[in-house]
Amino acid sequence: MKVVVLVNAVPDTAATPEIAPDGRSVLTEQLEFVLDPYDEYAVEEAVRLKESLGAEVIAVSIGGDVARKALRCAFAMGVESGVLVRLPGGMELTGRGRSFCLLPTLRELSPDLILAGKQTVDSDDAQVPERVAELLDFVHASAVSQLTIGEGARLLVNREIEGGHLVIDLPLPAVVTTEKGINIPRYPALPQVLKAKSKPLHEVAPPLDVDLTAGWQVESVTLQHTARKQQIFSGDIITGVQQLAELLRQDA
Amino acid sequence: MNFALNEEQTEIRDSIIRFARQELSVSADEANGFPHAAWRKCAEMQLMALPFPEEYGGCGADFLTTVVATQAFGYACKDAGLVHAVCTQILCGMQINSFGSEELKHRYLPSLVRGEKIFAQAITEAGSGSDALGMRTRAELAEGGYLLNGTKIFITNGPVADVVLVFAVTNPEVSRISGISCLVVEKGMSGFTQCAPMAKMGLDTLQNGELVFADCPVPAENLVGSAGQGAILFNESMEWERCLLPAAHLGTLERIFETSVAYAKGRSAFGQPISKFQAVSSKIVEMKMALELGRLMLYKVATTKDQHKRAALEASIVKLYISEALKKTCLDAVQIHGGYGYMKEYEVERDLRDSIAATIYSGTSEMQQNIISRFIGL
Numbered sequence: 001m002k003v004v005v006l007v008n009a010v011p012d013t014a015a016t017p018e019i020a021p022d023g024r025s026v027l028t029e030q031l032e033f034v035l036d037p038y039d040e041y042a043v044e045e046a047v048r049l050k051e052s053l054g055a056e057v058i059a060v061s062i063g064g065d066v067a068r069k070a071l072r073c074a075f076a077m078g079v080e081s082g083v084l085v086r087l088p089g090g091m092e093l094t095g096r097g098r099s100f101c102l103l104p105t106l107r108e109l110s111p112d113l114i115l116a117g118k119q120t121v122d123s124d125d126a127q128v129p130e131r132v133a134e135l136l137d138f139v140h141a142s143a144v145s146q147l148t149i150g151e152g153a154r155l156l157v158n159r160e161i162e163g164g165h166l167v168i169d170l171p172l173p174a175v176v177t178t179e180k181g182i183n184i185p186r187y188p189a190l191p192q193v194l195k196a197k198s199k200p201l202h203e204v205a206p207p208l209d210v211d212l213t214a215g216w217q218v219e220s221v222t223l224q225h226t227a228r229k230q231q232i233f234s235g236d237i238i239t240g241v242q243q244l245a246e247l248l249r250q251d252a
Numbered sequence: 253m254n255f256a257l258n259e260e261q262t263e264i265r266d267s268i269i270r271f272a273r274q275e276l277s278v279s280a281d282e283a284n285g286f287p288h289a290a291w292r293k294c295a296e297m298q299l300m301a302l303p304f305p306e307e308y309g310g311c312g313a314d315f316l317t318t319v320v321a322t323q324a325f326g327y328a329c330k331d332a333g334l335v336h337a338v339c340t341q342i343l344c345g346m347q348i349n350s351f352g353s354e355e356l357k358h359r360y361l362p363s364l365v366r367g368e369k370i371f372a373q374a375i376t377e378a379g380s381g382s383d384a385l386g387m388r389t390r391a392e393l394a395e396g397g398y399l400l401n402g403t404k405i406f407i408t409n410g411p412v413a414d415v416v417l418v419f420a421v422t423n424p425e426v427s428r429i430s431g432i433s434c435l436v437v438e439k440g441m442s443g444f445t446q447c448a449p450m451a452k453m454g455l456d457t458l459q460n461g462e463l464v465f466a467d468c469p470v471p472a473e474n475l476v477g478s479a480g481q482g483a484i485l486f487n488e489s490m491e492w493e494r495c496l497l498p499a500a501h502l503g504t505l506e507r508i509f510e511t512s513v514a515y516a517k518g519r520s521a522f523g524q525p526i527s528k529f530q531a532v533s534s535k536i537v538e539m540k541m542a543l544e545l546g547r548l549m550l551y552k553v554a555t556t557k558d559q560h561k562r563a564a565l566e567a568s569i570v571k572l573y574i575s576e577a578l579k580k581t582c583l584d585a586v587q588i589h590g591g592y593g594y595m596k597e598y599e600v601e602r603d604l605r606d607s608i609a610a611t612i613y614s615g616t617s618e619m620q621q622n623i624i625s626r627f628i629g630l
Contacts, residue, residue, distance in 0.1 A: 034270075072263065187275070189298040190321070191311045193267045197260055 001055040001149075004109055005046040005079065006102070006116035006129060008061060009033040009070035013121060017223070024218045033066045035073035038117025040185040041178035045147060046115050047078035048183065053149060055113075056080070060105060062098050063087055068201070075196035076188035083109070086203045093212060095127030101206040102128070103135050111173065113155070118143045118177040126177075133175035141168050143179040255548075261317050265324040271297050272328035285449075286412045287334050287457045294334070295367025299325065300341050304349055308361035315492070318342065319499040319554040326503025330599065332606040333457030335500045337370075340408045343496060344371035344417055347434070347489050351477035356436065360415060372413035374404035374463050375486065381406075382619045384419075385428040385483055389465065391420035391435055397472040398422065398435060400443070400465040408613075411449040411461040414439045418465070419482050432482030436474040443468030454605030487564065493614050494567035495553045498574035501610050502546050505578045508603055509539040512585045526588070535584040542577035549573065565627040572620035575610035582607040 011017060011031040018027045035043070049055040059074040059082040061067040071082040085101050087093065093101065106114070114133070119126035126142070133140035146158035155174055159166040160181075170176075188196070206212075231247070233240035257265070275293050294300065303318040304310025313321070322342075326335050345364045348356055363369040380386040389402025400420060410416065416437045423431040437444055447462040477485055513536055516527035526532045549570045556563040582604035586593035593600050611617045 032266075076263075076267070187271050187297060188267060189296060190264060190267065190302060190313075191298055193263050194260060194311055194313065196263070 001049070001053055001113070002109065002111045003046045003049055003055045003057045003113045003115060004106060004111040005039070005042050005057060005059050005074065006061070006114065006132075007039045007043065007059050007067075007070040007074050008036045008117070008120055009063070009066040009073075010036045010120055010122040013037075019221055019223060023220050023222075026221060028066075033069055035070045036117050036120050036122075038119060038121065038178060038180070039070070039074075040077075040117070041180065041182050042115040042117050043074045043077050043079060044183045044185040045178055047186075049113075049149070050078065050080075058082060058109060058111070060102065060109070061085070062093070062101055062206075064089060064091075071201055072196045073188075075199045075201075076193045077186060078188075078192070079199075081200045082202070084201060084203045085206050087206060094216075095125050095131060097210070097212040099128050099131035099135060100210040100212070102132060104207050105204055106132060106136060112153070113172060114138065114175040116175070116177050118179050129175050129177045136173070136175075138173045138175050139170050140175045141170060142177045144176050145179045145181045147176060147178075147182065257320060261320045264313070264317060264321050268297070268299070268321055268324040269328040272325060276329045276331065276334070285457070286337070286459050287331060290331065290334050291337065291367060291370075294338055298365070299338055300345070300367050301365035303342065304345055304361055304365050308349075308357060309365045310361070315495075315557045316551060316554040319495060319550060322496055322499040323503040323506075323550075326500030327507050328503070330507075330602075331457055332500070332504060332603070333455040335504075336455060336458050336497070337409055339493075339496050339500060340373070341367070341371050343489060343493050344373050344415075346492050347373070347417060347476060347485060348436075350488065351434070351481065351485050353473070355473060356476065360436070364415075369414035370409050370412050371415050371417070372407050372409035372463075373417040373419075373489075374407045374410065375419045376404060376406050378403065378405050382616055384486065385432060387419060387421060387432070389418070389420040390424070391418075391422045391433060391470065393422075394469060396469070397474065398470045400435065400437065400468040400470050402465050404463040404465075406450070406460045406613075407463050408458060408460055410463050411446050411459040413446065416463060417476060418463075418470075419486065422479050422482075426480070429483045430480040432486070433479050434476040434482045434485050435470045436476060437465070437468065437470055441468055441470070453608060454602065455609055490615065491553075491557060491563050491567045494571035494620075495550065495557065495563075497610070497614055498546070498570050499550055499554075501574050501578045501607070502543065502550055504603060504607070505539065505546070505574070505581050506543055508578075508581050508585045508600065509536065509543055511600065512536055512539060512581075512588050515589055532588055535588060539577075539581045539584065542574075542581060546570070546574045546577055565624065568615070568620040568623040568627075571614060572617050572624070575607075576617055578610055579604075579607045 012034045015031050020027050046057045050057045057079045059071050059079045061070050062085040068084055083105050085105055116129040141157045143159055144157040145160050148156040150156050153172045155170040155172055157168050157176060233243050276290050301310045302313045302321055306312045329335050348360050364371055375384050377387050391398040391400050418435050418437050419432055421431055422433040443466045445464040449459040449461045516532050517525050519526050553563045553566045553570050585600045586604055589598055589600055592598045
């Protein structure tokens with residue numbers, strides 16, 4: 001079984017971003033990048049398939065040096081090799097462009113299963129895995145919280161839906177995106193971090209015959225500052241607690 | 253000269269920071285006794301395995317990488333007691349790895365790197381702290397090995413240790429330099445008693461206590477290095493120790509610096525952030541300078557040790573400079589935080605209490621000055 005896991009690097013959520021002077025992008029130079037937390041679930045799930053079924057796991061990313069970092073994080077967690085679709089410095093693509101650029105690599109790898117995080121935490125994009133599924137003509141299930149490999153190249157996945165669970169039986173090849181709770185991603189121990197450097201990472205150029213224009217542009221990016229209400233309840237404690245409980249019920 | 257860390261060191265650093273922030277976030281003041289759960293997590297992360305050969309389960313990292321990792325650990329883990337306990341484990345392993353017989357290495361290093369056994373080294377005695385080689389604990393030749401008698405005090409990890417490297421006088425007839433040896437003593441050996449941990453000003457989770465040896469028989473094969481090699485072992489291990497512990501301190505200093513910057517920029521008085529007041533900003537400038545200068549010297553010592561050269565002078569300078577800088581940084585951080593700094597909630601007061609010990613253990617600041625002045629030829 002061959003599993004491809006799509007990974008993406010995002011700014012550390014603990015970091016405070018700064019807006020570029022043009023007001024249309026975020027300054028990334030000072031930001032620490034990490035493997036997207038949703039992708040971590042996908043990587044963990046892929047590595048578990050490697051450990052339990054002997055699956056071959058390949059991580060694939062698109063971008064520049066930051067994307068390379070995401071691949072190495074995946075290596076440290078147990079993925080054995082990776083492919084980076086290297087974009088020229090500073091080149092930014094939309095979900096559509098990224099999907100088209102990933103396509104030749106994914107076709108060549110010809111996986112049985114593609115795993116990816118259900119969305120990126122930075123821009124909340126949730127496009128690439130779905131677009132890739134369509135382009136490859138694979139079946140697709142998103143935001144999966146449990147995954148079991150069934151008999152005869154089939155897959156059982158569990159999706160949490162409002163008030164219940166949905167169990168879906170899928171044929172392979174398939175694209176599955178991972179939701180929080182599917183597993184607890186491991187911390188790579190230090191020897192794995194050291195070994196990650198020597199794992200094979202192939203770089204390929206994006207295809208030239210694709211129209212990568214987005215068809216849209218970002219008008220502005222702003223940071224949201226939430227001001228605290230700082231409400232103080234006076235009077236006796238019973239009334240105060242009741243007022244607080246009421247407020248929490250209404251506003252929280 | 254290239255002052256940059258390599259990719260491997262950067263990744264190790266980032267991994268440790270992330271690990272410590274997410275997994276070791278329990279406030280140290282809430283912890284009671286030795287932090288066994290956090291110790292296990294550090295062991296699983298293989299923090300204790302860093303500088304040891306792979307054949308014993310280590311990571312085969314060089315000393316500079318170990319120092320960078322320790323700095324990251326001191327930066328991201330707020331429990332300075334745990335950080336110190338892990339450093340002690342690594343330092344004990346380095347002595348066994350560099351001086352111990354093949355048999356001792358195979359017997360102890362695998363359980364040391366996996367954190368399954370807790371290690372301690374016992375040098376200090378009630379009557380000899382700074383004058384370490386003036387120790388009185390005696391290891392007399394006996395049938396099959398040595399008979400150990402004496403008492404060690406303040407021993408880090410002592411109350412919880414499974415294995416202790418005990419320094420004792422094996423030959424009182426010769427000079428102190430060649431009459432001391434290092435012996436491995438295990439928990440449960442007859443005549444070996446580990447006393448209860450002593451209450452301290454800070455480093456609450458670190459367990460320090462008295463170790464008593466009363467006619468404790470130690471087999472000859474437990475000798476680390478050869479008989480009379482204790483002082484050489486001690487001097488070499490002090491160079492590592494005076495680099496590894498300051499690495500953790502420098503990490504802590506960086507965290508406190510960042511905390512102070514954030515507070516000074518966020519706290520306003522008289523209509524502007526207090527960082528705009530020179531009396532406040534100059535304290536933070538001092539912190540930044542100590543961080544940058546300390547780091548240069550720290551990495552120099554670590555690199556020198558990787559080249560298998562002596563670095564006694566440089567290690568003393570680093571130890572003295574960084575421990576004093578940490579103490580001053582902590583004191584200034586409390587002052588910058590004002591009343592909040594004095595409250596436990598803001599956590600800087602704990603760093604201050606922890607930092608005081610840094611200028612005492614592993615050779616007091618006064619001893620480091622003696623060493624440095626001796627090197628100058630004064």
